[in-house]
Amino acid sequence: MSKVTLKRIAETLGISTATVSKALKDYDDVSASTKSKVKALAEKLNFKPNSYAQSLRTQESKIIGLIMPEIVHHFFANIILGVIKSAEKEGYLVITLQSDDSFEVEKQQLDLLVDKDVDGILLSLADNTIRFKHISNIINNGTPVVLYDKISKSIECNKVVIDDKKAAFNATKYLIDIGCKRIAHVRGKLKPQTTIDRFKGYKEALKVHGMEFDKSIVFEAKNIASFEDGKNAADEIFLNHKDVDGIFAMTDLLATGVLVRLKELNVKIPKDISIMGFSNWFLTRITTPKLSTVDQPGYKMGEVAFKILLEEINNTKKGIKAPYKTIEVPTELIIRDSTK
Amino acid sequence: MSKVTLKRIAETLGISTATVSKALKDYDDVSASTKSKVKALAEKLNFKPNSYAQSLRTQESKIIGLIMPEIVHHFFANIILGVIKSAEKEGYLVITLQSDDSFEVEKQQLDLLVDKDVDGILLSLADNTIRFKHISNIINNGTPVVLYDKISKSIECNKVVIDDKKAAFNATKYLIDIGCKRIAHVRGKLKPQTTIDRFKGYKEALKVHGMEFDKSIVFEAKNIASFEDGKNAADEIFLNHKDVDGIFAMTDLLATGVLVRLKELNVKIPKDISIMGFSNWFLTRITTPKLSTVDQPGYKMGEVAFKILLEEINNTKKGIKAPYKTIEVPTELIIRDSTK
Known part of the structure; x- marks a missing residue:
C-alpha cells in the first residue's frame, strides 16, 4: 500500500509525508540531500518513485x-x-x-x-x-x-476573473452620468489586484470624462470588509470635503458604513450625496435607502x-x-x- | 489496487462503486441478490471483501x-x-x-x-x-x-445543538419584560426541529408569564430565509392586528422584512412595536434601527x-x-x- 510506505519513509527520516511525496516527484522546493535520502529509502523498501508517480497520474x-x-x-x-x-x-x-x-x-x-x-x-x-x-x-x-x-x-x-477595472469604470461613469461633480473613492490598501483595478477604473472614468483626479478624496480603509472603516471615511468626507456629491466605495460593506454614518450626520442620500457600492451582497437590499452597486457573480x-x-x-x-x-x-x- | 477493482466490479455489473462498496460491507440497503453477485465477482478477481473492509478501518x-x-x-x-x-x-x-x-x-x-x-x-x-x-x-x-x-x-x-426552545423563550421573555402586552410570532412551517422548538419557546414564555396564546397572531412564512415573507407578515399585522406591540421573528431575515415594511407603513420602531430577530447575522447591525436578536454561534x-x-x-x-x-x-x- 503506497500510502503506508510513504508514511514509513516520512517517519524514518523525520519529515512530513508531503515532503516525501514531493521528493519522489522531484519538486524544486525539496533539497537535493533530502531527495536522495528519500529515494534511497524508497528503493530499499521496494517503492519505485517512477511507478508511483505514474500511478498517481493514472489514478484519479x-x-x-x-x-x-x-x-x-x-x-x-x-x-x-x-x-x-x-x-x-x-x-x-x-x-x-x-x-x-x-x-x-x-x-x-x-x-x-x-x-x-x-x-x-x-x-x-x-x-x-x-x-x-x-x-x-x-x-x-x-x-x-x-x-x-x-x-x-x-x-x-x-x-x-471579474474585470474589476471595467466594473469600477462603469460604476464611476454612472455617478458622472447622473450629474455628480466631485466623486470620492473609498478603497483598501493597494496590494490585491482587485483593489488596484477598481482604483484604476475609478481614475480612468474621471479622466475619460474630463474630471480632475484628486487624491485628497481617496480614502484608504485598513480592512475592506469593515463597516467601521466606511464610517470613518464618511466622517472625513463630512468634515473636510463638503463639496463631495458622489462616493464610489470598493465594497458594499464600506459603502454601507459610509451610508449609515452620513445618515447619522443628517446628510440626505441620494439628494446631497450619491453612494455606489460593489458586490451586490444581500445587505444592499436592506439599507435605507437601498444601495446601488455592482453585481459580482x-x-x-x-x-x-x-x-x-x-x-x-x-x-x-x-x-x-x-x-x-x-x-x-x-x-x-x-x-x-x-x-x- | 483496490479502487480499480472496485470500479471494474461496478462496471461489469452496471452498478455504482458506492453500491459495490456497500455490498462488500454488508449494508442493509443493498439487496441480497446484488450482494451475492458483487461478492462472487470480487472473489473471482481475488478481491477479498473482509481484508478490504479491514484495510479501510486501519487506513485513515x-x-x-x-x-x-x-x-x-x-x-x-x-x-x-x-x-x-x-x-x-x-x-x-x-x-x-x-x-x-x-x-x-x-x-x-x-x-x-x-x-x-x-x-x-x-x-x-x-x-x-x-x-x-x-x-x-x-x-x-x-x-x-x-x-x-x-x-x-x-x-x-x-x-x-443550540437549545432553540430556551433561546426563543429568552427572546420572548425579554419582550414581555420590557412591557409588550401582545406579542406576535413569525415562524416557518412546523417541520424542522428548530422551527418547532422556537415556536415552543415562544408559547412557553407567554404561558409562564400568564399571557394568552393566540394563534391568529402567529404567522407562517413559506421560506424562513425570505425577506419578502417577513414583509407579508408585517402587512397582515398592520392591517388586522393593530394591538400587536411586540414581534418575535424566528430568523433575522424575517425580522428585517418585518422591520423594513413596518417602517414603510410609518410604524415607529421600537416606540409602537418592538422587534426581535434570531441568529445575529451581520445584517442586524445595519438595519435602522439596529435589530435586537439572539446570537447563534x-x-x-x-x-x-x-x-x-x-x-x-x-x-x-x-x-x-x-x-x-x-x-x-x-x-x-x-x-x-x-x-x-
Whole structure:
C-alpha cells in the first residue's frame, strides 16, 4: 500500500509525508540531500518513485481542492456553492480550505492538497502572497491549478476573473452620468489586484470624462470588509470635503458604513450625496435607502472556475497541453435608491 | 489496487462503486441478490471483501465530510469555518457538500462520502429528511456521524445543538419584560426541529408569564430565509392586528422584512412595536434601527461538532464505544435598538 510506505519513509527520516511525496516527484522546493535520502529509502523498501508517480497520474482521486482567503463573505460563500454544485454533477468532491489571507497558511494548504493527490486546485491568492514559486512547482509537477478572483499575472495557468477595472469604470461613469461633480473613492490598501483595478477604473472614468483626479478624496480603509472603516471615511468626507456629491466605495460593506454614518450626520442620500457600492451582497437590499452597486457573480465564477479546471484535468489525462486562458465573468450595474 | 477493482466490479455489473462498496460491507440497503453477485465477482478477481473492509478501518483517509442544507447563509458559512479551522489543526481535511435541503440529494451525498472512505461525517439534516435508515446504516457500519443544528431524535449518534426552545423563550421573555402586552410570532412551517422548538419557546414564555396564546397572531412564512415573507407578515399585522406591540421573528431575515415594511407603513420602531430577530447575522447591525436578536454561534458549533467527531474517530480506532451525547452550544441575547 503506497500510502503506508510513504508514511514509513516520512517517519524514518523525520519529515512530513508531503515532503516525501514531493521528493519522489522531484519538486524544486525539496533539497537535493533530502531527495536522495528519500529515494534511497524508497528503493530499499521496494517503492519505485517512477511507478508511483505514474500511478498517481493514472489514478484519479476525483477530489479537487478549493482555497479561498475568506468564507464568511457573501461572494465567497457563493463561489463555494458554484464550485461544489458543478463539481458534484461531474462526480468530483471538493475539499474547502480557508487561508485567512495568509501566505504561509496558503502554502501549507497547497502542500496538504498535493499530499492528498487531489486532481486539481482552485486558488484565490492571499493578500500577502507575493512569491509564487511553490505554485509554479505544483503546476509543473502535473497538478492543474486554476486561479480565480485574486490572481497574479506572474503565474502561468488558467484564470477566472471579474474585470474589476471595467466594473469600477462603469460604476464611476454612472455617478458622472447622473450629474455628480466631485466623486470620492473609498478603497483598501493597494496590494490585491482587485483593489488596484477598481482604483484604476475609478481614475480612468474621471479622466475619460474630463474630471480632475484628486487624491485628497481617496480614502484608504485598513480592512475592506469593515463597516467601521466606511464610517470613518464618511466622517472625513463630512468634515473636510463638503463639496463631495458622489462616493464610489470598493465594497458594499464600506459603502454601507459610509451610508449609515452620513445618515447619522443628517446628510440626505441620494439628494446631497450619491453612494455606489460593489458586490451586490444581500445587505444592499436592506439599507435605507437601498444601495446601488455592482453585481459580482460569485456562483457563476465558481461554476466557470470548476469548468476550466475540469477541462485541464481531462486534457492532462489525454496528454494534451492546451494554451492557458483567462476567462472574464461579466458584472452588471444594479441601480437602486442610493444614487440620484 | 483496490479502487480499480472496485470500479471494474461496478462496471461489469452496471452498478455504482458506492453500491459495490456497500455490498462488500454488508449494508442493509443493498439487496441480497446484488450482494451475492458483487461478492462472487470480487472473489473471482481475488478481491477479498473482509481484508478490504479491514484495510479501510486501519487506513485513515484523514478526510471528513461536512453536509449542510445551505451555504449562502451567515450561520452556515461560520459553521464551515469553525469545522475546517479545527479540522486543519488536527491534520484533517474537509469535503463540503450542500444538500439544498433535499432528502434525495443528502442521501446521495452520504453515499459519495462513504464511497470516498471518509473518517467521519458531520451532517445537518435537510428539512424533508424524515427517514433515517440510511444514516443508521452508515453509523452501524463503522463511520462516525455527528448531527449538528438540524438533528433528529430518531437517530442514535452524537449531536451538537443550540437549545432553540430556551433561546426563543429568552427572546420572548425579554419582550414581555420590557412591557409588550401582545406579542406576535413569525415562524416557518412546523417541520424542522428548530422551527418547532422556537415556536415552543415562544408559547412557553407567554404561558409562564400568564399571557394568552393566540394563534391568529402567529404567522407562517413559506421560506424562513425570505425577506419578502417577513414583509407579508408585517402587512397582515398592520392591517388586522393593530394591538400587536411586540414581534418575535424566528430568523433575522424575517425580522428585517418585518422591520423594513413596518417602517414603510410609518410604524415607529421600537416606540409602537418592538422587534426581535434570531441568529445575529451581520445584517442586524445595519438595519435602522439596529435589530435586537439572539446570537447563534455558528463558528463555535462547527468547532464543537468537529471535536466530538474526532473523539469518536479516535475511540473507534481503539475499539472503544463511548455512550452518545448531545452537546448544547449556548446562545446569547443581543439587545440593540429595535426593542424598547
